Amino acid sequence: MIGVPMLNNGFKSQFCLVIALLIAIIVVKDDKLQSLAFSFDSTNTVSVSAGRHCVNSVCCRCPYRRNRNWSVLFVANDGVSASSSTSIMTAFHTVQGVICREVTNELPVIGTVVVLEATADAQEELVDECLELEEEKNEGDGTQKMRIAEGDPYGAVLWPAAWAVSNYLLSEPDLRDNLSSLSILELGTGTGLVSIAAAMGGAKRVLATDYEPLALELTRYVADNIKSNSNNNKDDVPLSKRIETQLLDLCALEEQPLPISGIDIVIASDIMYEPKTGIAMAHRAVEALRQNCRVIVGDSPGRPGRPAFLKTLRELGVDESVDFEETIGKTCSGPRHDLICGKDSTSVSETPQNLSVALLDLKPCMLLTT
Ligand SMILES: C[S@@+](CC[C@H](N)C(=O)[O-])C[C@H]1O[C@@H](n2cnc3c(N)ncnc32)[C@H](O)[C@@H]1O
Numbered sequence: 001m002i003g004v005p006m007l008n009n010g011f012k013s014q015f016c017l018v019i020a021l022l023i024a025i026i027v028v029k030d031d032k033l034q035s036l037a038f039s040f041d042s043t044n045t046v047s048v049s050a051g052r053h054c055v056n057s058v059c060c061r062c063p064y065r066r067n068r069n070w071s072v073l074f075v076a077n078d079g080v081s082a083s084s085s086t087s088i089m090t091a092f093h094t095v096q097g098v099i100c101r102e103v104t105n106e107l108p109v110i111g112t113v114v115v116l117e118a119t120a121d122a123q124e125e126l127v128d129e130c131l132e133l134e135e136e137k138n139e140g141d142g143t144q145k146m147r148i149a150e151g152d153p154y155g156a157v158l159w160p161a162a163w164a165v166s167n168y169l170l171s172e173p174d175l176r177d178n179l180s181s182l183s184i185l186e187l188g189t190g191t192g193l194v195s196i197a198a199a200m201g202g203a204k205r206v207l208a209t210d211y212e213p214l215a216l217e218l219t220r221y222v223a224d225n226i227k228s229n230s231n232n233n234k235d236d237v238p239l240s241k242r243i244e245t246q247l248l249d250l251c252a253l254e255e256q257p258l259p260i261s262g263i264d265i266v267i268a269s270d271i272m273y274e275p276k277t278g279i280a281m282a283h284r285a286v287e288a289l290r291q292n293c294r295v296i297v298g299d300s301p302g303r304p305g306r307p308a309f310l311k312t313l314r315e316l317g318v319d320e321s322v323d324f325e326e327t328i329g330k331t332c333s334g335p336r337h338d339l340i341c342g343k344d345s346t347s348v349s350e351t352p353q354n355l356s357v358a359l360l361d362l363k364p365c366m367l368l369t370t
Pocket residue numbers: 152154155156157158159160161162187188189190191192193209210211212215248249250251252268269270271273277
């Protein structure tokens with residue numbers, strides 16, 4: 001890390017851009033370096049760091065990727081973009097060593113909500129780590145198929161059902177009008193959009209869970225650090241205090257009962273990408289219904305766990321007539337690794353588009369057996 005003495009504010013952005021360009025030229029010649037970061041500390045000193053990862057709150061970054069265009073991104077500490085050599089401008093953060101970009105979502109009542117997604121390079125590293133872990137376990141069968149267990153990278157990006165479930169919580173009259181008296185438990189929270197939206201919408205308590213520590217770190221980071229996620233609660237409790245996080249494997253049915261004490265609603269979005277999570281989710285839904293909770297599940301088109309979920313739900317005594325209904329969701333528009341989201345996936349588009357997402361709203365009375 002190189003410290004550069006205090007600068008006159010008027011020259012700061014130009015100076016940084018020149019430095020960024022100079023160092024970018026050096027980086028292009030050194031394919032061991034993958035990123036550069038510029039940050040301002042409290043004494044107004046600008047620091048330049050280079051390497052695979054930067055320390056928390058990267059403010060200004062010049063990523064270099066082999067065989068691809070490079071860009072200089074300049075974002076001040078408060079998240080305000082200053083200047084850039086390209087049309088792309090965004091703020092980057094490093095959470096648990098993973099470089100993430102901000103993703104903005106527009107939702108009713110609360111407006112803009114920012115969450116963090118792993119960048120394309122960071123997704124590549126997460127996928128590699130996941131494949132390595134799988135290979136260690138299975139002694140590698142040479143295929144490039146992820147069997148998901150430890151190091152699940154899917155929660156490092158946003159999925160379409162998260163927007164749909166958040167929208168439902170904030171616009172369905174009996175939920176929207178009573179949110180301040182409701183406590184919510186989310187399963188498989190991923191980037192945390194639903195939990196953050198519920199908390200910003202004024203939910204009494206939100207408990208975000210996932211079996212991947214990174215997902216919980218992303219949610220925690222966003223709740224604690226992203227200032228633009230305004231807190232419009234009447235009682236002025238800061239967002240960071242409204243959200244709790246907890247590791248929970250939804251498939252560990254025997255070992256980890258749902259932390260359901262005081263919870264009114266259990267929510268889950270886009271977690272049924274394997275039949276086994278579909279089956280586990282049905283058991284979790286019934287576990288919650290038995291304890292008088294409402295259960296809301298969002299699912300993007302074509303997920304393989306959905307038929308298994310519905311079949312198990314019926315076997316466990318939920319009314320046969322209960323089924324998903326189509327609702328409005330949004331495609332996601334950030335970069336996606338091919339092994340996280342296949343090339344032909346309908347979940348991703350260059351700019352967000354409307355996408356039909358399936359939603360199931362289960363109430364305790366729909367459980368016919370006890
Ligand atoms: C496709 S992502 C969806 C994330 C988020 N809900 C969304 O809609 O953007 C699936 C999430 O479920 C989590 N997950 C998968 N299997 C799980 C399990 N057995 N227990 C808990 N979380 C799980 C993953 O870690 C990931 O965060």
